[in-house]
Amino acid sequence: MKTKTDATSIQKLVSKLLKWYGLNYRELPWRATKDPYKIWLSEIILQQTRVAQGLSYYLKFVKHYPTIDAFAGAPIDDILKLWQGLGYYSRARNMHKCANQIIKEMNGQFPDNYTDLIQLIGIGKYTAGALASICYDEPVPAIDGNAYRVYSRLFEIYSDISIGSTFKEFFELGLSIVPSQNAGDFNQAIMELGATICLPTNPKCNTCPLNNHCVARSKKVQNLLPVKSKKIKVKNRYFDYLVFIHEGHLALHKRKSQDIWQGLYDFLLFESDKDRKSSIFDILKSSEWGHVELIASSEEYKHILTHQKLHINFHVVQVTESKDFKLICQDNKLEAVHLSDLESLAVPKPVERFLYQELSEMYNFQT
DNA sequence: AATGCGGGGCG
DNA sequence: CGCCCAGCATT
Structure with a gap:
């Protein structure tokens, strides 16, 4: 046989x-x-x-x-x-x-x-x-x-x-x-x-x-076939990004922690357990940024990863008066990056979408 | 052994 | 929506 x-x-x-x-x-x-x-x-x-x-x-x-x-x-x-x-x-x-x-x-x-x-x-x-x-x-x-x-x-x-x-x-x-x-x-x-x-x-x-x-x-x-039992459970995460902009410079943050997008650039991030954005305004009021003005808040960006579902809101904050924008950035572990230098930095997909679909129109810079 | 890590394409 | 894709490191 x-x-x-x-x-x-x-x-x-x-x-x-x-x-x-x-x-x-x-x-x-x-x-x-x-x-x-x-x-x-x-x-x-x-x-x-x-x-x-x-x-x-x-x-x-x-x-x-x-x-x-x-x-x-x-x-x-x-x-x-x-x-x-x-x-x-x-x-x-x-x-x-x-x-x-x-x-x-x-x-x-x-x-x-x-x-x-x-x-x-x-x-x-x-x-x-x-x-x-x-x-x-x-x-x-x-x-x-x-x-x-x-x-x-x-x-x-x-x-x-x-x-x-x-x-x-x-x-x-x-x-x-x-x-x-x-x-x-x-x-x-x-x-x-x-x-x-x-x-x-x-x-x-x-x-x-x-x-x-x-x-x-x-x-x-x-x-x-094949048999595959493992089920991935998706976790919801809620991101609020503060996008500080001052005289053509953005305050960017290089991600370093053991989390998604290590080594890529995003903005000052506030994460909350659920859809709760009140903290954002508190941060702005009690800030050392000088005179700030909330220009716009984006619609929610939904970004699907294998194991996470991100709900992201971008808040554009114009810093109209600042004694030293770059120094304040440093204090907050941020880097002041000119809009014309953005293209050389690696950014996560939703940040890329925000930058090149929304912010580029608001501030009229090239991608 | 279980978990975290991106983003896109398909039915 | 759920599943899968020329997987790996970490714990």
Whole structure:
């Protein structure tokens, strides 16, 4: 009795998959190179990010920083500015740290195997597998969201992929399948299949090159897999921003705490448990800012994150008389930034929207 | 093992 | 709206 995990059956599966990939792969820029730096860059950008969203960022970064030396030598603020809008900014900060570590401690030589790669900051089990296989053809699996979906359906695996121990199960399965040659193409083919055919809902089984191998399909349970129990609960947060403006300068704040948007710029922030804005006016009255005038309050900006729903109001406060605006900014841990210098600073998405959709019209500055 | 971290696109 | 996306670090 043959099983679906017979060596012969697996060999056929791999062969079909590689053939399909060779004919159907999308021509993406990071697939036209073997430069580990560029593959690395693409993998970090594509963490929890669709190709369509990350592609333009990849092109920008390769253009600005063609080598790991250029990337490592750049100021982190410049890198964050290029990363602006992509989200998960720790990816950029970690990659910058890592690049400098490679330059300083590894003589600029990128690690060339799974074990060394996974030691690096920002490189976990998936990315180490992807880099080892794609750059060096090391026969290790690369288990990402696509791989979970494809493998769970091919072999009808109901293990909960939210549980940590399930990764090991899929990694071992992948290890038993990944061919000793063309490991990189194999892993990319699995992911490509997951991204274009084996979709989360309504997979295109009719055109799937592996449909004859798929146990889930034979039992019509594709849409039940993979099993993922974890539910994300969304927390509401209420932000009031005071946007001080004085003689063409804005009072900006660089975010540093363990919170969202670390390293990006916003304004003086007051957060409250619910929709309560009375405190704003108290702050203004008892302020050391000099003569202040509340010019306008924005409509509420709703900004959805994976785990938070932000309710943001921007309050534009004109400082008409001030003894020393910059000094008062410093006292409040703010920086006075001229409107013409805004474009060089990384800002969160809702701040970007406010600046360039509302404030730019009020004060008529260029974006 | 559980939680926090962005933003966008899809049905 | 809910779910997912070439995940990782921290606790």
